[in-house]
Amino acid sequence: MKRLMPITAGISIFTMIASAALCAETLLPGQIDFGKFSPPGAGGEFVEVNLSSSLISLGARFLEKEEPDVARLLNSVQLVRVNVIGLNDENRADIEKRAQRIRKELENKGWERIVTAQKDEQDVGVYLKTHGKETVQGVVVLVTEGKKEAVFINIVGDIKPEQLAQLGDRLHIDPLKKIGHATEKPEESEKSEK
Amino acid sequence: MNSIKQVKTAATGRKGYLIILTLLATGALCVFGITGYFRPSSDTAALQRSIIKSAGGQWDKKIAVRVGWCTMAFVRNGLRFIPLDPEPRAAIEALRGVEVGVYNQAPGARCIDPGAMFSVTDKAMSRSGWTRAVGVANENEFVAVYLPSKGISPGNMKCRVIVLHGETLVVVSARANLKPLIEIARSHLDRRELSLAFR
Numbered sequence: 001m002k003r004l005m006p007i008t009a010g011i012s013i014f015t016m017i018a019s020a021a022l023c024a025e026t027l028l029p030g031q032i033d034f035g036k037f038s039p040p041g042a043g044g045e046f047v048e049v050n051l052s053s054s055l056i057s058l059g060a061r062f063l064e065k066e067e068p069d070v071a072r073l074l075n076s077v078q079l080v081r082v083n084v085i086g087l088n089d090e091n092r093a094d095i096e097k098r099a100q101r102i103r104k105e106l107e108n109k110g111w112e113r114i115v116t117a118q119k120d121e122q123d124v125g126v127y128l129k130t131h132g133k134e135t136v137q138g139v140v141v142l143v144t145e146g147k148k149e150a151v152f153i154n155i156v157g158d159i160k161p162e163q164l165a166q167l168g169d170r171l172h173i174d175p176l177k178k179i180g181h182a183t184e185k186p187e188e189s190e191k192s193e194k
Numbered sequence: 195m196n197s198i199k200q201v202k203t204a205a206t207g208r209k210g211y212l213i214i215l216t217l218l219a220t221g222a223l224c225v226f227g228i229t230g231y232f233r234p235s236s237d238t239a240a241l242q243r244s245i246i247k248s249a250g251g252q253w254d255k256k257i258a259v260r261v262g263w264c265t266m267a268f269v270r271n272g273l274r275f276i277p278l279d280p281e282p283r284a285a286i287e288a289l290r291g292v293e294v295g296v297y298n299q300a301p302g303a304r305c306i307d308p309g310a311m312f313s314v315t316d317k318a319m320s321r322s323g324w325t326r327a328v329g330v331a332n333e334n335e336f337v338a339v340y341l342p343s344k345g346i347s348p349g350n351m352k353c354r355v356i357v358l359h360g361e362t363l364v365v366v367s368a369r370a371n372l373k374p375l376i377e378i379a380r381s382h383l384d385r386r387e388l389s390l391a392f393r
Contacts, residue, residue, distance in 0.1 A: 038309040043333035046308065050327055054346040058372070061348060065380055 028078055030129045030138015030156040034102060037083050037152075044086030045149060051080040073166055077157035080171065085150050095150045099142055102152070106140060115175055121146025126175050136161055141175055234258055238293050238354075238367045241318055245356060245363065248307075248314035252300035253363065260293045263369075284378040291369040299361040306358065308336050315340075315356060324354065334360050348372040 027033060039046035060074035085095055106127045107113070115126035122145050129138035141153040153173060168176030234242065238260075246253045270287055308331035316326055319340045328339040336358035346352075348371070355366045 039312070039331040046329070046331040048326070048329040050325070052325075052327075052341075052346075054344075055327065055341060058346060058348060058351070061376055062379055 028138075028156045029131070030136070030154075031079060032102065032106065032138070032140055032154050034081070034083060034152045034154065035098065037085055040086050040088050040091045042088060042090075044088050044091075045084060046086060047082065047084040049080065049082040053078040056080065070166065070170060073159070073163050073170070076159055076163075077155060077167070079154070079156040081152075081154045083150075083152040085152075087145075087147055087149055092147070096144065099144055099150060099152075102140070102142060111138075111140065115178075117175075124175055130161075134161075135159065136164065139164070139167075139176065141173060143175075234260055234293050234295055235367070237322055238295070238365065241315065241354065241356075241367075242295055242297075242365050244314050244318040245311065245365065246297065248311045249299070249358070249363070250306075253297040254300060256296040256298055256362075258293075258295040261291060263291050266290055280378055280381070284374040287374040288370045288372055289368065290371055293365075293367040295365040297363040297365075299363070301361075306334075306336065311336060311358075312338065319354070334358075348376055 037046070037048065056074050056077050060071040063071040063074070085091070087095060103125065109129075111127040111129050113125060113127050115124060117124040123143070125140075125142045127140040127142075128136055129140075131137050136159045137156070139153070139155040139159075141151065143151040145151075155167065155171070159167065165177055168174065168178075266289060273283065273286060312326070312329055312331070315338055319326070320343075323343050324340040325343045326338055327341045328337065330337040336356070338356045340354040340356075342352055351370045351372050353368055355364075355368075357364045357366075
C-alpha cells in the first residue's frame with residue numbers, strides 16, 4: 001500500500017506532463033495561444049475570427065485564375081485569428097494584463113518586435129517569428145487603444161517577407177501593410193511604382 | 195361451387211385491405227414528407243433548443259423551413275428544362291439543402307448575455323464536430339458562424355449561422371457544392387480574357 005502511493009503520484013505527474021506536451025505540440029510554429037476571450041458586459045464590441053487552412057485554401061480556389069499571386073499567398077497561410085474586444089471598467093485590467101503576458105511570452109520565445117508605436121493611449125506592437133531569412137512563420141499584432149478596445153491578431157503560415165504588404169492589404173491590417181512595404185525588395189518596389 | 199366463391203370473396207377482400215393499407219401508407223408518407231418541410235433536423239433542433247435555453251425568456255417560433263437534398267435534386271432536375279441564366283442556375287445547383295428557423299422573443303424578457311450564448315452554442319456545436327469561424331457581439335446583436343472542423347471541400351461545404359438582432363433570432367443551416375460557383379467564376383474570367391485577346 002505504501003509503495004502504491006508514489007507509483008500513483010508518479011503516473012499522474014507523468015500524465016500531466018505528457019498532456020501538457022501534447023497541447024504544446026498541437027500549436028503550429030508561428031501560433032500563439034491568446035486564450036479564450038468573452039464579450040464585455042454592457043453591450044461592448046466583440047469580434048472573433050478564426051480561419052483554418054482548409055477554409056483559407058477554399059477561398060484561394062476562387063481567386064486561382066483571377067489573382068494567382070493572392071491565391072498562392074492565401075495557400076501559404078495556415079491560420080488567421082483576429083480578436084477585437086471592447087474595453088470597459090470590468091475587463092480593462094484583465095485584457096491589459098493578458099496583452100502584457102502575451103508580449104512577455106513572445107519575447108521569451110524569440111519573436112522579433114519589429115514595430116513599437118506608442119502615442120497618447122494607443123500602443124501598437126508587431127511581432128514576427130521568422131525561419132531563416134526567407135520565411136515568416138508567424139505574425140502577431142497587438143493593439144491596445146486606451147479605453148476603447150484591444151486587438152489581437154495572429155497569422156500563421158509560410159509567408160515570404162515581401163508578401164506581408166499584400167497580406168496586410170488583403171486582410172485590412174494597416175500595421176502589416178506598412179511593415180510589408182518597408183520589407184519589400186527595392187526592385188519590387190520600383191516595379192510597383194511603375 | 196360455394197367454396198370457390200368463398201375463396202374468390204376472401205381474395206378480393208384481401209386485395210381491398212391491401213389497397214386501403216397502401217393508400218393509408220402513401221397518405222402517411224405524404225403527411226410526413228410535407229410536415230418535414232416545417233420540421234428542423236435533429237442537429238438543428240438541438241442547436242435551437244440550446245440557444246433559446248441560454249438566451250432565456252420565452253421565444254415564439256415564427257417560421258421553420260427545411261428543404262432537403264431530395265427536394266433540391268428534384269428542383270435541379272426540373273430546372274434543366276427551363277431556360278435560366280447561368281448565374282442563378284449555378285446558385286441553385288450549388289445549394290444542396292437549407293434549413294431556416296426564425297424566432298421572436300416575447301416582450302419584457304431579460305437582456306441576453308452573449309458570453310453565455312457563445313459558450314453554450316460552442317459546446318453544442320463542438321459535440322457534433324463544428325467550430326466557430328466568426329463570432330460578433332454588439333449591444334443587441336449576436337452573430338456566430340460555424341463550420342465543420344474537418345472535411346471542408348468545394349464539393350461538400352456546410353455552415354451554420356446564428357443571428358440575433360434585437361428580438362429576432364434566425365438560425366440557418368446550409369449545405370452546398372461550391373464547384374458550380376467556382377466554375378461560373380472561372381468561365382466569367384475566361385470570357386474576359388478572350389475579349390481582351392481579341393481587342
